[in-house]
Amino acid sequence: MMNDVENIRAQFPGLKRDVAYLDNAATTQMHQSAIDAMHAYLSGGRSNAGRGLYPVAEETMKQYDAARSTVANFVGVDAGRCVFTKSVTEGLNAIAFGLRDRLQPGDEILVSVFEHHANLLPWRRIAKERGAIVKTMPMTSSLTLDLDGALAMMNDRTKIIAVTMMSNVLGTVLPIAQIVDAAHQIGALVVVDATQAAAHLPINVADLGVDALVFSSHKCYGPAGIAAMILSPDLIDSMEPMIVGGGMVDRITADDAVWRPGVEKFEGGSPNVEGAIGFAAALTAMAPPPYEGGGRGEVSRSRLITDLKSIPGVTVFDPPGAVGIVSFVVDGIHPHDVADMLGQRGVCLRAGNHCAAPLVEKLSLNGTLRASLAVYNDERDIEALVSNVKEIIKRAKI
Amino acid sequence: MLLEYENLLALANRQNHRGPMADFSISATAVNASCGDECTVWMKIIDDAIVDVSFEAKGCVISRASAAVIADAAIGLIGRIGPMGGQDVRALLGVAVSPLRERCLTTPLKALHDALAKL
Numbered sequence: 001m002m003n004d005v006e007n008i009r010a011q012f013p014g015l016k017r018d019v020a021y022l023d024n025a026a027t028t029q030m031h032q033s034a035i036d037a038m039h040a041y042l043s044g045g046r047s048n049a050g051r052g053l054y055p056v057a058e059e060t061m062k063q064y065d066a067a068r069s070t071v072a073n074f075v076g077v078d079a080g081r082c083v084f085t086k087s088v089t090e091g092l093n094a095i096a097f098g099l100r101d102r103l104q105p106g107d108e109i110l111v112s113v114f115e116h117h118a119n120l121l122p123w124r125r126i127a128k129e130r131g132a133i134v135k136t137m138p139m140t141s142s143l144t145l146d147l148d149g150a151l152a153m154m155n156d157r158t159k160i161i162a163v164t165m166m167s168n169v170l171g172t173v174l175p176i177a178q179i180v181d182a183a184h185q186i187g188a189l190v191v192v193d194a195t196q197a198a199a200h201l202p203i204n205v206a207d208l209g210v211d212a213l214v215f216s217s218h219k220c221y222g223p224a225g226i227a228a229m230i231l232s233p234d235l236i237d238s239m240e241p242m243i244v245g246g247g248m249v250d251r252i253t254a255d256d257a258v259w260r261p262g263v264e265k266f267e268g269g270s271p272n273v274e275g276a277i278g279f280a281a282a283l284t285a286m287a288p289p290p291y292e293g294g295g296r297g298e299v300s301r302s303r304l305i306t307d308l309k310s311i312p313g314v315t316v317f318d319p320p321g322a323v324g325i326v327s328f329v330v331d332g333i334h335p336h337d338v339a340d341m342l343g344q345r346g347v348c349l350r351a352g353n354h355c356a357a358p359l360v361e362k363l364s365l366n367g368t369l370r371a372s373l374a375v376y377n378d379e380r381d382i383e384a385l386v387s388n389v390k391e392i393i394k395r396a397k398i
Numbered sequence: 399m400l401l402e403y404e405n406l407l408a409l410a411n412r413q414n415h416r417g418p419m420a421d422f423s424i425s426a427t428a429v430n431a432s433c434g435d436e437c438t439v440w441m442k443i444i445d446d447a448i449v450d451v452s453f454e455a456k457g458c459v460i461s462r463a464s465a466a467v468i469a470d471a472a473i474g475l476i477g478r479i480g481p482m483g484g485q486d487v488r489a490l491l492g493v494a495v496s497p498l499r500e501r502c503l504t505t506p507l508k509a510l511h512d513a514l515a516k517l
Contacts, residue, residue, distance in 0.1 A: 334458035336433050336502065341403060352432050366434025366457065396403060 005378045011285070012221075012376050020384035022349045024219070025168050025196055025325055025372030030282065031221040037281035038223065038274045049271050050247055050264070064273050068263070070280035071228050074287060075194070075213065076204035081236060083229040083266040084276055088195045089118040091214040091229035092162075094266065095191055096122035098239030102159060102189075105131030109160045110153055110188075112137045112145055112174060113362055114167040117355045119193040123162050137163070139362065143319035145174045151182050158188045165197035169354045169368060170317050171301075171325030173201065180209045189235075195219055199286075199374065200324040205230050217275065221374075222282030226275030229266065236262060243268040286375065300377055301326060307386040313393050317368065327368035330389065333396055335367040338389070341396075342369075345388045402493040403459065409491070410455075410462035415469040419452040426512035430505040435461035439509040441472070443517065448475050453509070458502050460495055465506035467491055472510060482507060 009015050014029035021029060047057040049064045065079065072082035085091040103109075109123045113136050120134075127134045137150035154161075161183045166173050176192055183190045189211040194203055198215035205213050212235060216227035231239065241248060241259060245268040251258045259265040304326050308316045313331040330338050339351035352367040353360040360367060371385055419425075419440035427438040435457030442450040451472045455465035467490035484504050488495055495503055 334433075336458045336499070337403065337460070340496065340499065353434070357431070396407070 005376070009376045009378070015376060019346045019348050020377075020381040022347065022371040022373065022377065022381055022385060024199070024374035024377075025354075025370060026350055027218045027224065028199065028221045028374050029376065030218075030223060030278070031285045033285040034222045034278040034282040038278040041274050041277050046273065049273050060273055063277055064271065067273075067276035067280035070284055071276070072230070074203075074283045075198070075215070075228070075230055076206045077230055080262055081205075081230050081233065083231065083263045084271060085214075085227050085229050085266075086225055086272065088193065088214045088216045088227045091227055092118050092191070092193065093122045094229060094242040095212050095214075095231075095235075095239070096126045096162075097242040098235070099160060099189065100126040100130055101240070103127070103130040103132045106157060107132040107159045108153075108155070108157045109134045109162060110137055110150070110158055111135075111161075112150070112163045113139045113359050114145070114164050114170070114172060114174065115162070115356065115358070116164065116168050116193065116195070117357070118195075119162050119164060119191075120358070123160070132159070136358070139359075143170055143317060144172055144321065147175055147178060150179065154182055154186055154188065156186060158183070158186055160189050160191060162191040162193070164193040164195075165203070166194075166200060166323065166325075167319075167356070167359070168196045168325065169327055169356045169359055169370065170319050171196075171322035171327075172319040173197070173321050173323060176208055176210065184209065196324065211235060217279035217282065220279075220282055221286050222280075223275050223278040226272045226279050228279075231266075236265075239266075241266045241268060245269055247271070300379070300382055301373055303379070304371060304373075304382045304385070307382065308389070311386070311390055311393065314389065317363070325370060325372045327370045329365060329368055330393060333392070335369045338369055338392060341392050342385070342388055345384075345391075347385050347388050349385070405493055406459045406463040406491065409466045410459045412466050414466065415452045417452055417454060419450065422452075424513040424516045426509050426516065428505050428509035428512060430457065430461065430501045433458055433461070433502050433505075435502055435505045437461060437465050437506040437509045439465075439469075439506065439513050441510075441513055448472050451510075453506065455506060457505070458499075460499050460502040461505050463491060464503050465509075468506050468510060482511075 011032050012029040045056050047060045049060050068082050069079040072079045123134050138146040140146045165176055180190045192210045192213040194213050194215040199220045211232045213230045218224035248265050248268040249257050250260045305318050308314050308328050316328045335351035350370045422440035423443040425440045429436045437455040439453045441448050451469040453465045453469050455462045464487050484500050487503050
């Protein structure tokens with residue numbers, strides 16, 4: 001359906017602004033279908049979900065349930081495993097909270113060096129509370145996961161492996177299937193942060209066998225403020241909810257309460273119905289993930305890497321097998337200064353440690369420039385970035 | 399912005415007031431974790447007056463240029479600098495700095511205030 005770049009760009013009204021938008025790992029532009037779906041819901045009369053007993057409430061609930069099914073199906077599971085959260089960060093915190101009682105002093109949690117702070121700090125916190133230890137799976141010199149090193153760290157004390165599917169700094173893709181196989185042999189749970197991967201790689205949670213996986217709407221062309229937390233049937237049943245309150249209680253007595261079964265247990269408070277509807281619409285429009293099989297986006301990425309590498313004074317980080325993201329630095333100019341100057345010239349990208357400070361420190365850097373691609377980026381965006389980096393280097397007299 | 403960058407770079411590379419001070423009265427370090435900026439300020443205080451300031455700053459051009467102009471401005475001030483903020487530093491720099499760079503701009507100022515708070 002989407003094989004023509006102008007046709008694709010026309011589906012994203014945010015691109016009418018005359019900039020080269022290369023900050024998609026932070027937030028993508030929203031697909032028109034998501035905007036339309038939310039507009040239709042909001043302008044058609046809305047209600048809270050799961051509360052009212054009138055026809056509008058019934059319609060709301062139908063749309064909310066349908067959205068849940070669509071989002072769940074996008075990653076290969078049924079709706080009964082898909083919890084809506086406000087963000088991936090909330091989802092990962094909820095999972096860490098829910099698993100804390102499974103940890104004993106001396107137990108180990110493995111994370112990778114690639115983790116975003118959202119998949120690091122919740123584990124550090126519960127480890128501290130429970131006397132457990134967080135250990136970091138290493139990186140190879142080619143900036144991929146050192147799988148042998150990671151496997152060697154797994155033992156009978158390993159209870160949880162929390163790992164990203166795709167680095168938000170380097171685009172490195174991690175071998176989730178191998179990690180899951182090894183983890184399950186020792187009885188460890190695997191929690192996957194698919195925030196970046198969801199827009200770039202096909203994901204089938206059932207095939208991968210991961211115990212929990214999270215991804216967000218606003219990085220997949222949908223609205224902000226909503227994300228999915230996919231849990232195994234065991235975790236749906238056994239995990240304690242982090243947020244308690246309205247909408248998730250089955251029975252309440254003077255001094256106790258029983259949670260509702262299934263996903264509702266984890267959705268205390270009024271749900272973001274329009275967000276869920278927009279999320280589902282965006283995924284429907286974009287499925288299958290556009291970069292599968294080395295699609296157009298990867299051609300752009302290859303060209304971006306080649307062109308950036310050709311500029312004297314630019315160092316590009318290019319792990320084998322990476323997708324969607326290119327990090328680079330300019331000798332002698334701080335990444336924030338370059339990004340600031342690029343921004344003034346209509347090129348939007350991110351600079352800094354990208355909320356992955358341990359990885360950036362491992363690279364012995366104070367930050368990188370990160371160009372992150374989406375389905376709508378084209379050669380003009382690449383040219384705008386590359387020509388302006390050249391100009392900045394030339395005029396900044398490094 | 400490129401011309402502004404060149405002006406900022408000139409300030410950032412200036413050697414005035416650079417490096418640790420041997421006989422300082424107070425000192426503090428501030429960091430801007432998101433940018434990797436780090437600034438240490440040393441001050442000599444006599445009779446409640448700032449008689450000398452030196453600093454070491456590393457990081458982006460805005461934080462380094464900010465440290466340079468703040469050091470110039472602080473010398474001779476009597477007592478605490480008071481409610482000096484990002485707008486004051488912008489005025490000292492004489493260039494437009496985006497609000498998105500506020501922490502870059504004010505990290506040296508935070509070091510200065512943290513040091514003065516030790517008096």
